[in-house]
Amino acid sequence: MGTNRINGSLYTTIENKIATLEFGHPQSNSFPSVLLERLTDQIKTLSNNPDVSVILLKSEGDKTFCAGASFDQLMAITNKEEGSVFFSGFAKLINAMRNCTKIIVGRVQGKAVGGGVGLIAGCDYVLATEAASIKLSELSIGIGPFVIAPVVKHKIGVSALAALSLDPTQWKNAYWALEKGLYARVFENQKDLDKEIEILTLKLASYNPLALAAMKKSLWEGTQHWDTLLLQQAEISGELVLSDFTKNALEQFKRK
Template sequence: MTARQNGSLYTHIENKIATIEFGHPASNSFPSELLERLQKELLLVGKKKEVAVIVLKSEGDRAFCAGASFDELVAISNLEEGKRFFSGFANVINAMRTCGKLIIGKVQGKAVGGGVGLAAACDYVLATEHASIKLSEFTIGIGPFVIEPAVSRKVGIAATAALTLEATSWKTAYWAKEKGLFAKVYETQKELNKEVEIFAEKLASYNPEALSEMKKVLWKGTENWNDLLAERAAITGELVLSDFTKNALVKFKK
């Protein structure tokens, strides 16, 4: 696991497969700088002709992603800072949507908040049974507004409501599979590693033009997401300044 305060991001390209790996010492959470780097990397890799498919993964064998940086969240002091902070995941989701390459998500452990949104924005997700998910935003006075379109697109409104309203409850990886967030769930990370490799190699062997066209088909109807997710970031940026949220964050930090 990386010890870098702003996290790490590495891309490895081999046999038409680009593996993008992110990491952060705080359960693979995302400071704004790392989100911006990931957004740019997705768009850059998406233009490479030698790449047919992207595998998105995080470092280590524990948490997949704990969402956005808690320290940065606590430090927000005005509307502009709030909108900019919550635009981080909005920009990454839009990059995943428009990069032109199919994205396989490799989820080895728990995902919270933005981490669930990240998994939902992948085109196909393989996970281990340790990959429980939770949307805990209500507990601090905000909501998963930015990632909601991506989550609802995968699991439907009813399951998104259950995740959001049951904000203190973890949903199992098998629940996530039943609802459509995960395609397959494996018992161990060793099995996950093997199956992701096999699946990525199969995809990379197909006609790249067909893969690209399928990406467009899968994301049809999301053309307004640049504006939609920006609006959602503004909503959350305002909520985070409320007295309720400020008090909740202080209690949470203690």
């Protein structure tokens, strides 16, 4: 599928039972609704594909992994319903990743903010480079990381979630994320990262797919209620994004 400047791009390739999903957007690989929806649908499709054992999730370019929600779209929200619909896009994506029968390996080559951190936490196993710092900036613009909070907490615990969300202007480096369990391994550069990803994904793809699917289920035990919880959390963000505080903060960010 080709690139569209407004809606971003999504490419899928399948080789050796490994499906590589590469998303991109000119604005630091951020997510407008259309791209969220396409990625969600693609993960659901791959979940039912018997020729796929492992999914590799990556983003375009060699800089930012994912800047989270599209600022342009956040600024365009005019009512509660629109807000709820936009944030529920992240809820549906995380639920699709969690319910997917395949192991999802994340390749993180650069910084991740907000929803991008949620996307990383939704992966089952993540490899990153030293450049892969993370930040949950939501409180600084008057909203909160409500949709992604459950998945981040599931992966790194409540104290690490607090450290990220209550210090929204502070970057945490890749080794902090490694120590907290968001990343499984961190590499000096992308060349080393990609070499290891190839080894890991080929190994995973050689294992019994039934055992992988059972393992996946085990990793997400106790999260079945997220199908409704994350959509409820989306409503909170959808309402907060309309506040004067947020409108002003987004305007200031846009001017920078």
